[in-house]
Amino acid sequence: MAALISRVGKRLRRIIQRPGSVELTRYEALLPAVEKLEPELEKLSDEELTERAGKLRETLKDTAFGDDQLIEVCALGREAARRALGERAFDVQVLGTMGLLTKHVVQMETGEGKTLAGALAAAGYAIRGKRVHVVTVNDYLARRDAEWMGPVYALLGVSVGWVEPAHSREERKVAYAKDVTYGAVAEIGFDVLRDRLVTSVDDLVQPAPEVAIVDEADSVLVDEARVPLVMAGSIDHTDADEEVAKVVRRLRLNLHYETDSEGRNAWLTDAGASVVAKSLGLEVDDLYGETASDRLPAVNVALHAHALLTRDVDYLVRDGKVQLINAARGRVAELQRWPDGLQAAVEAKEQVTATDRGEILDSITVQALLARYPEVAGMTGTAVAVAEQLREFYELEVAVIPPNTPNIREDLEDRIFASPSQKLRAIEEEIRTVHETGRPILVGTQDVAESEELAEKLAKVDLECVVLNARNDAEEAAIIAEAGKKGAVTVSTQMAGRGTDIRLGGTDGATRDEVVELGGLHVIGTARYPSSRLDGQLRGRSGRQGDPGSAIFFASLNDELVLSNAPDVPEGIVDDEETGEIVDNAALRQLNHAQRVAEGVDLEIHRNTWRYTRLIERQRRDLLVHRDKVLRTAYAAEQLEKAHPEKFGELKEKLDDQEKLEQMCREVLLFHIDQLWSDHLAYLTDVRESIHLRALARETPLDEFHRAAIPEFHKIINEANSRAAKTLEEAELTDEGIDLGEAGVRRANTTWTYLVHDNPFDSDFEQTIKKVRSMIKRK
Incomplete structure (x- = not known):
């Protein structure tokens, strides 16, 4: 018992x-x-x-x-x-x-x-x-x-x-x-x-x-x-990107364009529309009319690149190329690009050599x-x-799984300040005070720009540090391995997934006993992350396997996290006149609230994205079963023979090789299947961009999305067979069979891959609806 x-x-x-x-x-x-x-x-x-x-x-x-x-x-x-x-x-x-x-x-x-x-x-x-x-x-x-x-x-x-x-x-x-x-x-x-x-x-x-x-x-x-x-395939770029970028580069915030409080959208004011239209040789009404249908999207993308994407935060310019930064990891996102002309817009903004634009051939979410x-x-x-x-x-x-040795790390209370500048001064003082004791220090920053700004400020006061960010992520293992040496100061962007332990005393452990005696690694966070788990991952760099250590986060009520997720700070919160530090518990509650809101927003985006992509994945799975059948069997040859027996007979005579015949038919049919799937994805993107307008008519956007997507998908296989048959019918036969290039069966000569952050509730249409609803409420 x-x-x-x-x-x-x-x-x-x-x-x-x-x-x-x-x-x-x-x-x-x-x-x-x-x-x-x-x-x-x-x-x-x-x-x-x-x-x-x-x-x-x-x-x-x-x-x-x-x-x-x-x-x-x-x-x-x-x-x-x-x-x-x-x-x-x-x-x-x-x-x-x-x-x-x-x-x-x-x-x-x-x-x-x-x-x-x-x-x-x-x-x-x-x-x-x-x-x-x-x-x-x-x-x-x-x-x-x-x-x-x-x-x-x-x-x-x-x-x-x-x-x-x-x-x-x-x-x-x-x-x-x-x-x-x-x-x-x-x-x-x-x-x-x-x-x-x-x-x-x-x-x-x-x-x-x-x-x-x-x-x-x-x-x-x-x-x-x-x-x-x-995965995208190349389409030649145009000079229009550079022309529009030159115009947008002259625009000024709050005069020619405005942005929302979350920094996710930008739009032209009347003055901005006038300047842009005049610079492009258009009337303002023409800019928004059908005659300039190709110019307005280009202007919007260029404005997004100009107003919302920041160099050294969202991307680097290195070796004459624009390279994306993976914000979750603080690294360059190798071989990745932005979609929908945004890559070209950023390249035009930074005046680097433009790369090819592309059409999406296929995609898959990590989930x-x-x-x-x-x-x-x-x-x-x-x-x-x-x-x-x-x-x-x-x-x-x-x-x-419980730790092998109990965690004895000391997690200190957050220190909160009224402004980012006051917070930065306190961080400098914290680094100086701890550094004087000889303890190694790891400082976790939010992005590349912040890490370099902090490093410059520390250098001015004779506090040398090593910086780990997207610029030098190739050396990360060596940098992290030495972050536990006595007296070391390491400034890093996101530590999640760095994958290398910080051993006290460095790789050789020469000063380990001395560092342990001093109190171990001291971790400093320069701001709270949008997720408490990221905070925990930074803290977890200290106190490894029962080592001593400590961690502290500095924050400001004007940090991006608070401004974006909980900007309405309660009245009556008082800060110290000299340092700007706030000891009122209400400030900590506001900070925690902002983080919970950010986590909730991310969860809702995840949930809603999956509701949309679940249907797409089911359609993709069904089409891949059919594609695999075409790839591995004589299905394509059988379909073309059924559609045009005479022309197929001619093709068979020319080739006189069953395997070669089946492969040529296969390539024709697979080309049309892949092209139709690419077109279907583009169609679904357009549908999802506009589907939220149905909400104004009290219709469920997701149901409407399904109603639009399902019938179109069911047309793909028959349409692919029909197009393949037409290709055979119109193709001129040679001794080699069908000249696939002449017949229009041309696959992209180059392909590349990239990641995008997908949010079905972050389209221009949705933002417009939010504004309309808020105006209605105010009235």
Whole structure:
């Protein structure tokens, strides 16, 4: 009875302390059995260890993990890690491995060894006969972790590879053929998109998806879930972008154009419209008329680039090119662009060489990408805060793994100031005071511009620091590794997904004891992030594996977070006349409220985006089944023979090679399928942009979207067959069959990939409706 009460009490405490978390009792009960196997496994040679893993593979093939199998896998993994890395996995890492093998998102604090736990779980799935993709947040971590964990996999008889942007198609095929493949989420997604455009089975690089283990799972599955990965094909750019950019560059805020309080939209005033129209040789009425239908969108895009996108915050100009910054990670977003002419507009704004514009060939959201995998698990340091979203969108539960050593980090109360300038002075003083003690300091900033501004101010007062941001992210591992040295001051943009621990005393640990004695790493946040999880990830850089440390955030009631999400600050909040510091608890409540609003907005955007993209993904899935049939069978040849038997007979005579004949027919039909799908995506974008107008007529926008989208989709297959037949009918036959170029079957000669932030409720139409409604309310 006492034991029962104890178990119930333990569960209640776990529920109260960690809402939405999985009960660990089952896994904890297996730990003694894992440990009991150690002496037996230690006696085996490397070859015998590999052989034992091979026998388990034969036993486990395509079956679920029972307790005995979990014990064996974890014991084998622990022994392989001890031999290959000189590291015996802690019990908490074994618990994490079990959580991943049973399809949970495991929460493990920074420095607790998620990389090894993920590798042991990936090996376990591979031993079970599954192909595993370990999904990382960037290419650097994919390669690093694959190489680092390679010896562990080798001892377990598991092959491992990785994909990165520099890899050729053949190298990718080799990597995906391994038991375990590491890759950045975007890189894996872009390979999926490329595979959807191939015209030969031999060109496919990815096998069917089976298991995904997601690193930084909250960032990938929640923060980036609604981000579409896009593949575009080139269309020649025009000089019109530069002409419009010159005009827009002369416009002035509040005179020629205005912006909303959230900085998401900009629009011309009457004075601005007059200036623009005159500069383009138009009348004002013509600017908004049908005769200038191509000019107004160009002006709006150029205005967006001019007014809303900031150099060194949203993008860098480096090596004569505009490079996007991934705000969530503080890195350059390699090989990525803005859509809809925005890239060209920013290039014109910065007066750099224009790149080709493009049409969208296909796209997939990160959420839909992960939904392709029958089995998904993940790991991160901050999952409990998004437990409900993980359950709602992925049917995943969170398993909170306790730290190997209790966390003794001191989390200090936020210091809040009336203005950003007063806050900055206080941050400088905090850095100076702590630096004088010799403690290493890590400063987390919001963007590149802020990190460089702070570094300049520190340099002026003889406080030297190392800066880590999108400009030098290639050196990030070396910079982070030394951030724990005595006296080090490191200023960084977003720390999420950096993937490198900060060891006290630096990489060689020479000054570790001294740094521990001084109090460990001191973390300073220059502002609260839009998500409490990002705050937690920055704090988590200190106090690694029971190390001492501390963390403090500075904030202002005029920070972007507050101005955008909770601008109505309660009256009566008083700040110190000299320093501007506010000690009133109402200021902290306002700050917390702004953060909750930001998190709520992001959740609602995620939810609404998924409601729209769910139908698109279903249509894409259905069309891909048909496309795969065309790709792998003689379907295209059969359809064309049925449509035009005589012309098909001529083609057959010319080629006199059944395989060549089928491939030529295949290329014709696949071209039209892909073109119609691209047109369908463009149509759906137009529909979604305007669908919110239906809300004024008391119709449900989502229902209207479905009514518009479904009939159009059902036309694609028949229309593709019809167009392919017309191509055959009109084509001039040569000894080589059909001249595909002459017949208009021309695929994009260059393609590229990019990410966009998708928000179905952030269109110009929706913003207009909001304004109209607010005016109606005021009247």
